[in-house]
Amino acid sequence: MDNFTKEIENIKINTETAIDQFLAFAQKNNAAVAIYRLPNDSRLQIICDLEGGSIVEDFNLDDLSTGFLLHPFQEGEKSIVHFNAEILAEINIQSNHKNHSKSEIKWNNTPDESLVKEIFENSEKFNFSLLQHNGISDSISSEGYISMVENAIKEIKNNTFYKVVPAKTKNIEYNNSIDLGKAFLKAAHKYPNAFVSLTFSENTGLWFGASPETLIEEKKGDYFKTMALAGTQAIEDKSIAETTWTQKEIEEQAYVSRYIINCFKKIRLRDFDELGPKTVQAGNLLHLKTTFKVDTKSVHFPELGSVMLKLLHPTSAVCGMPKDTSLKFILEKEKHDRAYFSGFLGPIHLNEMSHLFVNLRCCQIDNEKVTFYAGAGITEDSKPEKEWHETEMKCKVLSAVVFGK
Numbered sequence: 001m002d003n004f005t006k007e008i009e010n011i012k013i014n015t016e017t018a019i020d021q022f023l024a025f026a027q028k029n030n031a032a033v034a035i036y037r038l039p040n041d042s043r044l045q046i047i048c049d050l051e052g053g054s055i056v057e058d059f060n061l062d063d064l065s066t067g068f069l070l071h072p073f074q075e076g077e078k079s080i081v082h083f084n085a086e087i088l089a090e091i092n093i094q095s096n097h098k099n100h101s102k103s104e105i106k107w108n109n110t111p112d113e114s115l116v117k118e119i120f121e122n123s124e125k126f127n128f129s130l131l132q133h134n135g136i137s138d139s140i141s142s143e144g145y146i147s148m149v150e151n152a153i154k155e156i157k158n159n160t161f162y163k164v165v166p167a168k169t170k171n172i173e174y175n176n177s178i179d180l181g182k183a184f185l186k187a188a189h190k191y192p193n194a195f196v197s198l199t200f201s202e203n204t205g206l207w208f209g210a211s212p213e214t215l216i217e218e219k220k221g222d223y224f225k226t227m228a229l230a231g232t233q234a235i236e237d238k239s240i241a242e243t244t245w246t247q248k249e250i251e252e253q254a255y256v257s258r259y260i261i262n263c264f265k266k267i268r269l270r271d272f273d274e275l276g277p278k279t280v281q282a283g284n285l286l287h288l289k290t291t292f293k294v295d296t297k298s299v300h301f302p303e304l305g306s307v308m309l310k311l312l313h314p315t316s317a318v319c320g321m322p323k324d325t326s327l328k329f330i331l332e333k334e335k336h337d338r339a340y341f342s343g344f345l346g347p348i349h350l351n352e353m354s355h356l357f358v359n360l361r362c363c364q365i366d367n368e369k370v371t372f373y374a375g376a377g378i379t380e381d382s383k384p385e386k387e388w389h390e391t392e393m394k395c396k397v398l399s400a401v402v403f404g405k
């Protein structure tokens with residue numbers, strides 16, 4: 001090991017400061033950065049692409065190199081973007097939440113000396129005023145959302161679709177800057193089983209999220225996993241085992257499971273394990289979850305992840321059932337572009353593993369405000385006011401860590 005390698009192996013940093021420094025570095029150098037913590041993991045991981053990320057035209061998971069993927073709900077205003085892992089680093093954040101002690105940074109590939117200096121010796125802050133305006137000037141009012149839900153129920157009664165997931169946006173303005181390092185660690189601590197991520201590139205903008213939903217998890221040549229997550233209620237005093245669900249929520253989640261099974265059927269895959277539905281906690285909310293797992297070795301289907309990804313997105317947890325008619329409703333009725341909300345994101349081909357999550361409980365930060373996004377699954381038995389309230393609770397998951405409200 002040369003002196004420089006030894007030296008950077010021993011760099012000790014304050015995690016909050018390191019998050020800010022990586023963001024400032026990316027902004028100054030037109031690089032792209034993804035900072036994330038996998039569910040129930042003790043490591044904060046950093047992937048940095050010095051070229052600023054590249055747009056993916058013909059999307060095929062298996063053709064992409066080790067890195068981080070950001071896929072919008074629909075290609076259009078926003079593109080599919082891949083961050084190539086030129087810098088790969090991690091920091092143990094297990095005991096890091098409140099104390100300001102320093103942790104070691106572990107480099108999973110060794111960057112050059114000048115780069116390391118540039119990241120950690122730069123005193124310039126991330127400049128929020130340089131972020132582009134996201135074009136969403138108004139939050140959706142409760143009346144606007146409720147009338148969209150009433151419309152959706154009408155379409156369900158007319159048999160246009162069985163389920164649809166209309167979404168809203170909620171803007172909160174901020175003064176000058178947000179302490180993203182602090183917000184990230186707070187989210188990581190508060191939501192241990194979420195995928196907490198902060199991504200930035202000139203092209204994609206600045207996004208922060210704490211997703212409870214895996215779209216695909218795969219270990220090449222070993223296994224493939226996905227999940228059906230739906231149905232929402234606020235956590236109350238009773239234990240998870242005592243939680244009860246209404247017919248509406250059971251049906252809403254069953255549509256998502258059925259959708260996944262239909263995807264397996266399309267490729268004639270019968271050999272999968274199904275576990276659930278079980279009640280799971282996501283922050284202050286509870287959901288119903290069914291997990292599907294396939295042993296890709298025994299079914300001789302190494303490319304299953306790549307194939308299923310194309311079939312699954314957008315699932316009926318974020319779009320509806322059937323997909324085509326519910327998607328048409330969403331594209332016609334929602335006043336905003338969903339951008340990366342309800343798309344998917346995550347690290348790919350890292351140590352043979354890919355983890356892609358549905359981009360939920362997320363927000364985009366532009367030059368003056370934070371835009372939170374949330375949707376709710378509507379079925380025939382939905383109560384419009386209750387669905388509005390549910391989207392408010394979903395926005396709070398992140399606004400609580402960004403603004404404390």
Ligand SMILES: C=C(O[C@H]1C=CC=C(C(=O)O)[C@@H]1O)C(=O)O
Nearest residue numbers: 230231232317360374375376377
């Ligand atoms: C669309 C969202 O959540 C989905 C995932 C879990 C529960 C959901 C629900 O109960 O409506 C949604 O399908 C969101 O958080 O914006």
